[in-house]
Every structure is written in structure tokens, then in C-alpha cells.
Amino acid sequence: MARLNRIRRIDPVSRLAEVEAGVVNADLQAALARYGLFYPPDPASHRISTLGGNLAENSGGPHCVRYGVTTHHVVELEVVLADGTRLTLPPARDWQPVLGDLTGVVVGSEGTLAVITAATVALTPLPPVTRTLLAAFPGVESALEAVAALIAARIWPATLELLDQRSVEMVERFVHAGYPVGAGAVLLAEVEGDPEGAGREADRVAALFRQAGALSVRLAADAAEAARLWAGRRAHYGAAARLAPHIWIQDVTVPRPALAAMMREALAIGDRYGLPVVTAAHAGDGNLHPAFPYDPEDPGSVSRLKAADRAVLEACVRLGGAITGEHGVGIDKRDNLPLMYAPHELALMRGVREVFDPGARRLNPGKALPDGPLPGPDPRPVERPPARALETPTDASEAADLIAWAAARYRRLAIRGAGTRAGPAAGDLVLSTRGLTGIPDFDPANLTVEVEAGVTAAALQARLAEAGLELPPLADARPEETVGGLVAARARCWGLGFGADWRDLLLAVEWVDGRGLRYRFGRKTMKNVAGYDLVHLAPGSRGRLGLFTRLTLRLLPRREPQAAARVRGPAPVLLAWALDQARARLRPAGLLLLRQGPEAVLYLRLAGPETPALLRSLPGTAGAAGLAWETTAPEEVAAATRRWHHLRAAALAAGRYREGGGRRGRCRGCWRRPGRPPWPCSPPPGPGRSTARDQPPPPAGCGKRAAPGGGQGPRPGSPWKHAWQPSSTPGGSSPPPGRGRHDPGHRRPDRHRPLQPLRLLPAGLPHLPPHRRGAP
Ligand SMILES: Cc1cc2nc3c(=O)[nH]c(=O)nc-3n(C[C@H](O)[C@H](O)[C@H](O)COP(=O)(O)OP(=O)(O)OC[C@H]3O[C@@H](n4cnc5c(N)ncnc54)[C@H](O)[C@@H]3O)c2cc1C
Structure with missing residues (x-):
């Protein structure tokens, strides 16, 4: 995929990037940093691994504890199927997936279901301030007690990385990162926030570490010192590789409270098989990498390694974990999957593969799943159950x-x-x-x-x-x-x-x-x-x-404190204001806009430490835009949401509403062509409209949607256009050949055009182009 290496588009307003599969993760991060954004999945291999590989493996990384893994940041995938069909899978956050979240299934499928050629990914603003701490502990147990204390105190760090005693010595000898040699374990933690908040949080973390028995806690004074501390963690594999002719890095994951037990097991297994194991762990998410040095030329060493490896996998399953957290199954772990799954569960996975690649012959044959039968005949019928x-x-x-x-x-x-x-x-x-x-x-x-x-x-x-x-x-x-x-x-x-x-x-x-x-x-x-x-x-x-x-x-x-508010005003003005809030760095926890005749009402949910600041600033900006702001009870917001869902369900049942269809009626060209004027299409016909109050607004798409005063289209330069049509950006590149043509289907009156409620989701998800099927 090396030549599929273009970042096609970065849209800092909607916080989306469209990236080809061969783009290296670190190159994307560098391009995004110019906009004050980043793409959270950051595998330790980020300097060499590609977005396609990250997606195929559902990669994680040190920041997963706070931001989740690759699948949580995927918006849409462009793939090629085993028969050569090009396809854009339905967006991951499609509300009512016809076949389930296929994008979620293809992510992590190790190239066995489809070849990923490009992806639209959601971006996150870079935190204003990051504070890095390194704490030394007498042993792994006390370090993990400190992790438990953080979780109990409801602190949500951005990273929590753990190295055991041997790792600390090994890494320090290799890169001289200033790690405390002699410590039983170290924890590397990062907290994020505004300058004041991050400072406070770092002090709390340091205090909790000390209470949990830390021998020393060091707070990096500046970015250079933080980078040095990280160099130690990142050098773990390199340092381990110097211990023996070869190093075998395992990747298992267990529930976080079982991490200490798993680390003890790994040590005991290493001792049992005469392999001096060194372990690094993403302590925040229970993912650990015991590394076994061995000599591939020595058959005894290899057979001991194989036995030790199997013992580690069995231990992690016994502790309720998974045999791979982020490196994948490949060929090596294929035959260990039965440790986790019953034969019929594996057969179902093979059934899924059969749908995408009949015979499992074309896409990475032999990888990811063990050989075995497809889903079998119906099970034997049982007796009539009790009444x-x-x-x-x-x-x-x-x-x-x-x-x-x-x-x-x-x-x-x-x-x-x-x-x-x-x-x-x-x-x-x-x-x-x-x-x-x-x-x-x-x-x-x-x-x-x-x-x-x-x-x-x-x-x-x-x-x-x-x-x-x-x-x-x-x-x-x-x-x-x-x-x-x-x-x-x-x-x-x-x-x-x-x-x-x-x-x-x-x-x-x-x-x-x-x-x-x-x-x-x-x-x-x-x-x-x-x-x-x-x-x-x-x-x-x-x-x-x-x-x-x-x-x-x-x-x-x-997230405390929590509050709720209701803002009323003319629909286009309110929409523009709402979108500004959704894109702001400090933003509400949720925004729901519903139309009520020519007016609209916006419900806001506020949660977390930013609530007081938002409550101070938002009423003023709303007032300046001519909107009426009222704080309200969270229950009122919940009731409004339920009312809207009720109407939606009624419209669905009456056939007046088709789910997830906002995208289907949207003109691909508008999305693809930065700066293009709204498509002059005719408005959705009347019959599909509900007359109820709180009716969701009509679908938004290429910008030709509900207009000021309940009209049928935006005026040139109206905020509706801005809302649904990402602007041209310096980082955005022109669309690939063949794209950007207007979809002729868009001109046709669409009787099924849905009533699409405007939900302001992260990164402007409603911009997504329609689910489409291209020629092979
Ligand atoms: C030193 C080191 C550190 C690592 N640290 C981490 C870590 O912290 N977190 C983590 O999650 N992983 C980590 N990994 C594992 C690995 O780097 C990641 O899984 C990475 O995402 C693989 O990307 P790649 O581009 O190298 O893919 P490759 O290794 O080339 O491919 C990986 C698999 O994905 C398939 N594939 C690749 N591209 C596509 C595509 N476009 N469409 C469909 N299938 C495709 C390949 O066929 C293969 O099965 C680490 C690996 C190393 C060597």
C-alpha cells in the first residue's frame, strides 16, 4: 500500500481527515499538528506503521486509556473486496445499520475481509497542556496499587505506562533516560487539560502515588524532560533486543485489576522455562507485553519459548483476558484462538469471512482464524421448556x-x-x-x-x-x-x-x-x-x-458538575451558533437541535470541569446572536430527547421516515469539492413531513435544506451551507480523479427522504458521503 500515501483532505472545522491507507501514522500526526489536532491512536510503531495497518490491526497505544483504540476514531472506510469491488462501508456511527456495524467488523480483521484503501478518521484537539510524571515504586504490586488509587479517585490520565524492575535497568543502560535504577517498577503517567487544571491534576496524581508508597515522583519540568522520560518507555523493545540474539514479544490483555496477577504469572513462567522475562505494560488498560529473550539457533531455547508462550496465553485467558490486545492474531496465535472461543463461535467468524472472501482464498489466506468448519446445521431440538x-x-x-x-x-x-x-x-x-x-x-x-x-x-x-x-x-x-x-x-x-x-x-x-x-x-x-x-x-x-x-x-x-440549558431562536441562526459550540475546544457534552415550526430549540448538556466556564460564556454569546438562553433541569432535556425519539419511532412506523438516510440523499460532490456552492437541487417533497411539534428538521446534505423561516433552501452565504459543507483548508487536497461529480440521483425527488434530526456529533459526522458501491 506504500503508494497509497496521500492525505486527501484535512478538515479542521469538522475535525475529519480523509487519509489513504499507506500514510504513516507519524506523518499524519505531523500534518495535523499544524491545525492543533491529533489522531489519538498512537501505536509505539507510529513512526513506521501505516494507517491501513493500524486499521487492519485495530491498533492501540499508550493513549488508549483515555481515548480508546482505532475503531473509536474511524468514521468511514473505503475498501476493495476480494472480488475487486470497490466499496465505501456504511459509516461506523450509522444509527440504524442494516447489517450491523460492518466498519467496526472490518477494523481489526487483519486484511482478511477487505483491503482498506482509505479511511475518514475523526480528529481530536491537542490538549493545551500535558504534564508528565515518572514515579518509582518498590515493586509492581505497589505501582499497580497506585493505578487502582487513581481509578478510585476518578482520575482519568492520558497514559499510564508500567515497566518492571528488569526493564527499568535494561532501558536505563540503553538510553540513559534518567530512570531510577534499583526501583522495583516505574509508572510513567500523563495528565492533560488547561494549564491550571493539568497542574492541579498532576499534583493530585503525585500525591496519590506517594500515598501508594512511591519511592520518588518526578514531574517533568518541560517538554524536553518529558521527551526524555518517554524515550525510556519507547526504547523498551530496542533495549530488550540487546539481551539475546532474538526477543519474543508477547501481547496479552487482562482486566486491569488482574494485571498484577498476570505480571506475577509471566515472571513465574519465565523462571520455570529459564527465560529471563522483561515486561512493559499499558497499565491503564490491562495490556502487557512480556518479552522473552531466546536463541533461535538453540532448539532447546526455542522449545522452551514455545511452552512459555502457550503458558502465558493460558494464564491470561484464565484471568478473564484476551490472547491479544493490540498486535493481532496473524499466523502465530491463530491456533490459540480456541482458548477463548467455542467451536461454533469460531465457525461464526469463519462464516463472516466466507461472506467477504468465499473460500478464504484471496485475502491473507491462512491468517487470523484457525482452519475449521463453517456454521453447521441447526442444533438438535430440545424438549418443550417449562411454561x-x-x-x-x-x-x-x-x-x-x-x-x-x-x-x-x-x-x-x-x-x-x-x-x-x-x-x-x-x-x-x-x-x-x-x-x-x-x-x-x-x-x-x-x-x-x-x-x-x-x-x-x-x-x-x-x-x-x-x-x-x-x-x-x-x-x-x-x-x-x-x-x-x-x-x-x-x-x-x-x-x-x-x-x-x-x-x-x-x-x-x-x-x-x-x-x-x-x-x-x-x-x-x-x-x-x-x-x-x-x-x-x-x-x-x-x-x-x-x-x-x-x-x-x-x-x-x-463528569461533575453537570447542568443543562435550552436555547431558542430562528433555526439557521441557532444552527450556526450550535455548530460553533460543537467545534469549540471547550464544548458542551451534548447538543440536540429540534425544529419547532420556524423556530428551533437547542438542548445543551454540560458536564465536567468545563461546565462553570461554559455557563459563564455561553449565555452571553447566545444573547449576542439574538438567541434566548435558559438554564433548565437535565430531566427536561431527557424528556425532550425521549419525545423526539417517540416521534421518530412513530414516523418510522408510519413509513414517513427512513433511518440513517440523511447521507443517502446527500450530494457527494458538495462534500468532496471544497468551496463548491450549494447544489441547486429541489427541496424534499412535502408528503413525508410530520406536522407534530418538536419535529426533527429535514435532512441536511449538500446545503439545500430547511431555510430561514421554514423555507426550503439556504440563501447564498447562509450558515446552513457552512454547516454542511466543509470549507477548503490549506491541508486539504483535491479530490481523486473521478470523484466530485454530482450524484445524478440527487436531482430526483426522493419520496423516502427522511426526517433527519440534527444531532451534532463529534467531528461533524453528518458530512459523510452516501454509502456507495463503485465499479471494480
Ligand atoms: C516495535 C513495535 C511496537 C509496536 N507497538 C504497538 C502498539 O503500541 N500498539 C499496537 O496496536 N500495535 C503495535 N505494534 C504492532 C504493529 O506495529 C501495529 O499493529 C501496526 O498497526 C501495523 O501497521 P503496519 O502498517 O506495520 O501493518 P503491517 O504490519 O504491514 O500489516 C499488519 C496486518 O494488517 C494487514 N494490512 C496492512 N495494511 C492493510 C490494508 N491497507 N488493508 C487491509 N489490511 C492491511 C496486513 O496484511 C497484516 O495482516 C508494534 C509493532 C512493533 C514492531
Whole structure:
């Protein structure tokens, strides 16, 4: 892919970049830095690895603890399939994916499902200030106690890197980074924020480190000192490579509280097999890299290495982890996947591969999955389950029995959570999740919770509030709604930034398919690239995968203080103002704009330390723009969101609304051609309009949308154009040949043009071009 090396476009306003697959990660970062932006995934190999490789491996890096991994920053993928078809996959944040989040599945598939040729990725503003600390501890245990203390104090550092004793000595001998030789372990931490906030946070971190028994804590005085400290961490592999003719670097991930146990296991395994292991870990996300020096010319050394390697993988699975967190499966770990997955789960992954690359012959054959059968015949039918289980199974095995029984009799099943959204049951049997109400694993130290699908929003929220944690999309849920239903509907994800969408928060899911087979994908770990990421098929699947029985969710520290506001005014003025807020460095946690006749109302949710500053500045800027600002109760915002969803559901049911279709009606040319005037297309026809109040505004696309005063198109130079059409930027490059033509379909009156509510998502996601299929 080396020649696919263009950064096609950087749009600092929408915080998007369109990048070809062969662009080296560090080159993209350098180009973005000019705009005060960065692309968060930063594998240690960022100077040599490409965006395509990062996407194919779902790469992580030291900053994942705060920003998530590659999949959380992908907006759209341009791929070539095994038969040569060029395709742009549906955007990762498509609300109502027809086939599930295919982009999420292709990311991390190691080039076995498609060749990625380009990607649109979301960008993040560079933090104003970063403070770097290095703390020395008597041992790994005390260092990990310090990590636990940070998490318990709800501090969310940007990085938390750990080196064990041997690593500290080895690295210091190699690069003289100023690491304290003799320490049992060191932690390298970074905190970010405005100058005052980052300073305060660094002081808190240092105090917690000392309380946890740190021997010394050093705060880098300037960028040069911080770079020196980082040089030590980054030299880990290079230094380890000097220990022996060869070094074998393992990559496993465990729930964070199990990290100390995993490090002890790795040491014990090294001792058992006579291999002096050295370990570095991304301590914030439970991902560790034990490195075993060995001699490839010595058959004894090689066989001991193989045994040690297998023992490490078995230990990590025993501790609830995944056999690879970020380096992938490739050929080496292919035959170890059965440690994590049952035969039918692997068969399902092979089934997915079969869809993309029949026979698995063309794309990276032999990689990523072990050989084996495709999904097999239906399981043997079971006896009729007890009557109670017909309505409300109380565990996954009861649900599996019921579904297998029903499948054998060709009965159709309708899945029901609280029933707040599902219409009349369309099945012969209604399968309710009301009996699945347990919270089997609430782990604040790992920032995860595992719930059964029928747990209500109120029950979960109460549990999280006690621990000072939150799941942002729960804020708008009705108390009786179930977590399984909310995830299946991908409900009400309108917040800004990482963590606002169920897609970012779902770490693992267990479901029973339509034949009664139980599947579990994902683990309670922040990183996991073992096998295909089928977890991403779940949000928005609306029962098509089967019945969710358990879901494991990533929790976030509750952002305090929280506030809400309502702003009213003429729709275009309000939209322009809202977009300015969405793009500002200090921005609200969520913005939801709904039209009410010629007027519009914007609901704002504010959360986190920036709330007081926003409450001071926003009323003034709103007033200056002629808008009416009122602070309001968060419950009012939640009620407005629910009302809007209710209307949307009603419009859907009446066929007046097609989901996810804002993009389908949009003119590709407008998006592709910087500075192009809005396409003079005719407005969407009237029949599809709802007359209800709080009606979502019509879809936005090429700029020819609802106009001032409820008209049908923007005036030249109106803020609507600005809203939907990224401006030309110095870093943007011209579109590739063949692109940028107006889509003729855009001229046609589209009877199904949806009522697209304006949700202001991070990085201006509504700019996305339509899902398209090109010629081979
Ligand atoms: C010293 C070192 C440190 C590392 N640190 C990290 C780290 O911190 N975090 C991390 O996640 N990983 C890390 N890695 C692993 C590796 O660098 C990453 O996985 C990286 O993303 C691979 O990118 P690449 O361009 O080198 O891809 P390659 O190694 O060339 O390819 C990786 C896989 O992706 C496939 N592939 C490549 N490009 C495409 C494409 N365009 N379309 C489809 N498939 C494609 C290839 O076929 C191959 O299967 C490290 C590796 C090394 C050597």
C-alpha cells in the first residue's frame, strides 16, 4: 500500500481527515499538528506503521486509556473486496445499520475481509497542556496499587505506562533516560487539560502515588524532560533486543485489576522455562507485553519459548483476558484462538469471512482464524421448556432452550425488553427479558459492569451513581427501559465525543441466536483483537442477531458538575451558533437541535470541569446572536430527547421516515469539492413531513435544506451551507480523479427522504458521503 500515501483532505472545522491507507501514522500526526489536532491512536510503531495497518490491526497505544483504540476514531472506510469491488462501508456511527456495524467488523480483521484503501478518521484537539510524571515504586504490586488509587479517585490520565524492575535497568543502560535504577517498577503517567487544571491534576496524581508508597515522583519540568522520560518507555523493545540474539514479544490483555496477577504469572513462567522475562505494560488498560529473550539457533531455547508462550496465553485467558490486545492474531496465535472461543463461535467468524472472501482464498489466506468448519446445521431440538420460561427465561440457558425449541417448530419469536418502543409483537411467541435482571459483575476498579439484558436503566443508574460512575447514553433513558433494548436500538446517543455512543461502551456481549446457540464475544478488557470484532454487530441490531442475554459495558467516571440549558431562536441562526459550540475546544457534552415550526430549540448538556466556564460564556454569546438562553433541569432535556425519539419511532412506523438516510440523499460532490456552492437541487417533497411539534428538521446534505423561516433552501452565504459543507483548508487536497461529480440521483425527488434530526456529533459526522458501491 506504500503508494497509497496521500492525505486527501484535512478538515479542521469538522475535525475529519480523509487519509489513504499507506500514510504513516507519524506523518499524519505531523500534518495535523499544524491545525492543533491529533489522531489519538498512537501505536509505539507510529513512526513506521501505516494507517491501513493500524486499521487492519485495530491498533492501540499508550493513549488508549483515555481515548480508546482505532475503531473509536474511524468514521468511514473505503475498501476493495476480494472480488475487486470497490466499496465505501456504511459509516461506523450509522444509527440504524442494516447489517450491523460492518466498519467496526472490518477494523481489526487483519486484511482478511477487505483491503482498506482509505479511511475518514475523526480528529481530536491537542490538549493545551500535558504534564508528565515518572514515579518509582518498590515493586509492581505497589505501582499497580497506585493505578487502582487513581481509578478510585476518578482520575482519568492520558497514559499510564508500567515497566518492571528488569526493564527499568535494561532501558536505563540503553538510553540513559534518567530512570531510577534499583526501583522495583516505574509508572510513567500523563495528565492533560488547561494549564491550571493539568497542574492541579498532576499534583493530585503525585500525591496519590506517594500515598501508594512511591519511592520518588518526578514531574517533568518541560517538554524536553518529558521527551526524555518517554524515550525510556519507547526504547523498551530496542533495549530488550540487546539481551539475546532474538526477543519474543508477547501481547496479552487482562482486566486491569488482574494485571498484577498476570505480571506475577509471566515472571513465574519465565523462571520455570529459564527465560529471563522483561515486561512493559499499558497499565491503564490491562495490556502487557512480556518479552522473552531466546536463541533461535538453540532448539532447546526455542522449545522452551514455545511452552512459555502457550503458558502465558493460558494464564491470561484464565484471568478473564484476551490472547491479544493490540498486535493481532496473524499466523502465530491463530491456533490459540480456541482458548477463548467455542467451536461454533469460531465457525461464526469463519462464516463472516466466507461472506467477504468465499473460500478464504484471496485475502491473507491462512491468517487470523484457525482452519475449521463453517456454521453447521441447526442444533438438535430440545424438549418443550417449562411454561414460565416461555415468557420470561431467567438465564441464558433457559432462553437458549426456548429458542431452539421454537426454531425446531418454525415458530417466530418477538423479543421484548420493557416494550416502550417495540410495536405489536410480530412473532408467534413473545420472549421477554424481564427475567434477566441480574448484575453479575460490577467492577468499579476495572471501570466495567456486566449486566443481564433485562436490567432497567433505573437499576443500573442507581448502581453506577453510588460509585460515582456513569454511562452517558443512559441519561436520556426512561427508568423502565432495559439495557438490552437500549443497546439493540442504539438509543439516544447524541452526546459529543468518545463514550457518548453504545458503540464505544460495549466491550462484550452474549447472545442466543435464532437456532438457540449461545455466543460470547469480547471480554471485560479495554483492548481485545482476538478474532473478529463481532461485538460491533450488536448496537443497533434490533434483535436481528438474536436475544442478548448479557452485556459488558465500559464505565466512565461521572463528569461533575453537570447542568443543562435550552436555547431558542430562528433555526439557521441557532444552527450556526450550535455548530460553533460543537467545534469549540471547550464544548458542551451534548447538543440536540429540534425544529419547532420556524423556530428551533437547542438542548445543551454540560458536564465536567468545563461546565462553570461554559455557563459563564455561553449565555452571553447566545444573547449576542439574538438567541434566548435558559438554564433548565437535565430531566427536561431527557424528556425532550425521549419525545423526539417517540416521534421518530412513530414516523418510522408510519413509513414517513427512513433511518440513517440523511447521507443517502446527500450530494457527494458538495462534500468532496471544497468551496463548491450549494447544489441547486429541489427541496424534499412535502408528503413525508410530520406536522407534530418538536419535529426533527429535514435532512441536511449538500446545503439545500430547511431555510430561514421554514423555507426550503439556504440563501447564498447562509450558515446552513457552512454547516454542511466543509470549507477548503490549506491541508486539504483535491479530490481523486473521478470523484466530485454530482450524484445524478440527487436531482430526483426522493419520496423516502427522511426526517433527519440534527444531532451534532463529534467531528461533524453528518458530512459523510452516501454509502456507495463503485465499479471494480
Ligand atoms: C516495535 C513495535 C511496537 C509496536 N507497538 C504497538 C502498539 O503500541 N500498539 C499496537 O496496536 N500495535 C503495535 N505494534 C504492532 C504493529 O506495529 C501495529 O499493529 C501496526 O498497526 C501495523 O501497521 P503496519 O502498517 O506495520 O501493518 P503491517 O504490519 O504491514 O500489516 C499488519 C496486518 O494488517 C494487514 N494490512 C496492512 N495494511 C492493510 C490494508 N491497507 N488493508 C487491509 N489490511 C492491511 C496486513 O496484511 C497484516 O495482516 C508494534 C509493532 C512493533 C514492531
